[in-house]
Amino acid sequence: MKMVRRVAFNLFAWSVVGLVAFPLIWMVITSVKPQFELFRIPPTFLPETVTFEHYWTLIYDTPFLKYMRNSLLIAFGTTLVVIVVATLGAHSLVRFRYPGRERLAQLVLFTYLLPSVVLVLPLYLLMVWVGIANSLFSLVVAYTTFALPYALWLLRSFMQGIPDDLEAAALVDGATRMEAFIDVILPQALPGIISTSLFTFILAWNEYLFALVLVNTDEARPLTTGVMNMLISSFNIEWSLLMAASVMMSLPLVIIFAFLSSYLTRGFGAGGVKG
Amino acid sequence: MATNPLDRRYALLGAVLIAPTILIFSAVIIYPLVSAIYLSLFTIFTPTLRGQWVGLGNYAELMASNEFWRSLANTFIWTVFTLTLQIVLGIAVALMLHQNMVFRSLARSLILFPYFVSTVVAVLVWRWLFNDLYGILNYLALISGLLQRPLDWLGSMPNAMISIVLVGAWKYFPFVVIAVLARLQSIPDQLYEAAKMDGAGPIARFFDVTLPQLKEVLVVVILLRAIWDFKEFDLIYLLTGGGPVISTQTLPLMVYKEAFGLNDMGRASAIAVSMMLVMLVFMVLYLRSAGRSEREGAR
Structure with a gap:
């Protein structure tokens, strides 16, 4: 009886998981079907012929690789800037005492909730005025508006978890505050820094609104707006090509999920998942 | 608050560490936020970015707009x-x-x-x-x-x-x-x-x-x-x-x-x-x- 219930529960649970994952599975299946097979009625569930032609088309006949390069540069750039600034900032917020510190922490949380749509118009005007509109750099700058508050908040909660005694012990041994930061705090905070970097990277990789407003050349366009452009500008929509693009766009996530998922879980623990 | 010199030095170091954050915040968050409120008092034609002061006119129009x-x-x-x-x-x-x-x-x-x-x-x-x-x-x-x-x-x-x-x-x-x-x-x-x-x-x-x-x-x-x-x-x-x-x-x-x-x-x-x-x-x-x-x- 117990056995039957186990099996029944597992069947039920896995069908729920399958249902949730179905759109993504369907994406992969569609991406390896030849175009004509998509228009078969009734549709074939498993592809009759598996083809990677759409992936080749994507790489050789569309600006996909250029978009991908842009996305990589923007996401790595944003992550690097944000993590360096936020690590120093979070350390300051957690271990130093100065007037206005509490207010500042509140401000960080407030900016973390701020809607991008309020900031995007003034930022657009600012970029035009400074003369950096339509560049990869302008997107890195724009992405710090949401990535920096987010990383600060996450790193702050990671660093609060490091006991004060560790730094105190280093200071007693004659280290300066900065030496203690580099030799004691940083190694302790490293897992938190890695997990914050991953989340920041994903945020930047997936961003759409700023890219839509601030960039309108293929030279600086990231994958999100680039791939949407392929949908809008094509005369008849080639779904299998778009699904192949979607699969390729999700590759970094798959890599992170497969090899670095322990860092993701750590990030959830610190309460830092943004939508 | 910080009376002894070491405390004051530490407070200063803390301020230096948070300074990049404050600079970036001011430039890309605080300034645009204030600017958004300011812009909302104008009508601005997007292609030329020419603006005209209308005060709370935009808000009045919104309140009346279905x-x-x-x-x-x-x-x-x-x-x-x-x-x-x-x-x-x-x-x-x-x-x-x-x-x-x-x-x-x-x-x-x-x-x-x-x-x-x-x-x-x-x-x-x-x-x-x-x-x-x-x-x-x-x-x-x-x-x-x-x-x-x-x-x-x-x-x-x-x-x-x-x-x-x-x-x-x-x-x-x-x-x-x-x-x-x-x-x-x-x-x-x-x-x-x-x-x-x-x-x-x-x-x-x-x-x-x-x-x-x-x-x-x-x-x-x-x-x-x-x-x-x-x-x-x-x-x-x-x-x-x-x-x-x-x-x-x-x-x-x-x-x-x-x-x-x-x-x-x-x-x-x-x-x-x-x-x-x-x-x-x-x-x-x-x-x-x-x-x-x-x-x-x-x-």
Whole structure:
């Protein structure tokens, strides 16, 4: 009886998981079907012929690789800037005492909730005025508006978890505050820094609104707006090509999920998942 | 406060470390925020960026515009329905994943994936699923007899609103799963043992033990998700573009349309600022509850 219930529960649970994952599975299946097979009625569930032609088309006949390069540069750039600034900032917020510190922490949380749509118009005007509109750099700058508050908040909660005694012990041994930061705090905070970097990277990789407003050349366009452009500008929509693009766009996530998922879980623990 | 020289030096070092943050914040967040409020007092023609002072004129026009109220109502409808679904689904799936099941970590990863996948990818996939001629959803609904003829999922009402609510729920419920699952794991087993001794069945145990324990985390999750759903742009813009006509147009979409479709950045800013004022209620509530839990955590 117990056995039957186990099996029944597992069947039920896995069908729920399958249902949730179905759109993504369907994406992969569609991406390896030849175009004509998509228009078969009734549709074939498993592809009759598996083809990677759409992936080749994507790489050789569309600006996909250029978009991908842009996305990589923007996401790595944003992550690097944000993590360096936020690590120093979070350390300051957690271990130093100065007037206005509490207010500042509140401000960080407030900016973390701020809607991008309020900031995007003034930022657009600012970029035009400074003369950096339509560049990869302008997107890195724009992405710090949401990535920096987010990383600060996450790193702050990671660093609060490091006991004060560790730094105190280093200071007693004659280290300066900065030496203690580099030799004691940083190694302790490293897992938190890695997990914050991953989340920041994903945020930047997936961003759409700023890219839509601030960039309108293929030279600086990231994958999100680039791939949407392929949908809008094509005369008849080639779904299998778009699904192949979607699969390729999700590759970094798959890599992170497969090899670095322990860092993701750590990030959830610190309460830092943004939508 | 800092009287001895070492304390003062430390305070200075702390200020130096936070300085880059403050600089960036001032340039890309505080300045644009103030600027948005300032812009909302002008009418600004987007292509030339020429502006004319109109004072509160933009706001007066908005208050009198049906489109604004319609978009505000849409924003609330979208937020309430998708959020409710996210919470219910999130709790249910978290309870499920909390049980023993085979390949649990794989199941967890698969459940979390929609949350991390780009909205662009999610939208492309769903638009393909929703496709009226070759979409798998219409096909399955037809052969199972749920539908008599193919459904126009995104191009007519109320289907379009239902579709975005469903896709929103699918994309964002994993956030609730993560938060609830973490909390479930820290509920002491004795509570369930005690409830069992008192003869409580599984349903009674859920309402009497689990739910009260989850209350705190749920408040935070609901506020956060309410804020994020309220300001959602990508998903709705890419799925329906606000259509048919303006039936699914929420405030963020209206901001974008005013600024780049109708070319008035001033009016667009006024909408953005009004939207932020509405959101401020949730934001203050969240800041309060976050402040409270922080103080408790420090204790």
